[in-house]
Amino acid sequence: MTRKPKLRGQRCQCPACGELFNSAAGFDRHRVGPYQPMLRRCLTVAEMTERGMSRTERGFWVTARMAAGRFGRPETAEIPTDPLPGEGVAAAPLGSATAHAPDAIAGGAA
Numbered sequence: 001m002t003r004k005p006k007l008r009g010q011r012c013q014c015p016a017c018g019e020l021f022n023s024a025a026g027f028d029r030h031r032v033g034p035y036q037p038m039l040r041r042c043l044t045v046a047e048m049t050e051r052g053m054s055r056t057e058r059g060f061w062v063t064a065r066m067a068a069g070r071f072g073r074p075e076t077a078e079i080p081t082d083p084l085p086g087e088g089v090a091a092a093p094l095g096s097a098t099a100h101a102p103d104a105i106a107g108g109a110a
Helices: 024-030 045-050 102-106
Strands: 060-062
Touching: 024 060
Parallel strands: none
Antiparallel strands: none
16 A cells, blocks of 8 residues: 655645646646646646656656755756845945935935
């Protein structure tokens, strides 16, 4: 007797084909066709593999594998080269003409 995996968080199981998915995004990716009764279907195992999906050791389909040693980023993700918002930008010193003082914003004298 095999144990049924626990479905917590984003993990889900397709009611049509029974496959397990690590996220709702993976589940959505495996459903294809127009949104009309009897026309939407599940991808086959071969089709999911062909589209870059893979199965984890626990049997859940994922859209991208995590690279070893890189927690939280899939192998296929590009590393951004631009700084994050707020990084690399120096704040204006207090009392400067560019500081956001109420008088400066209202157009009054400092």
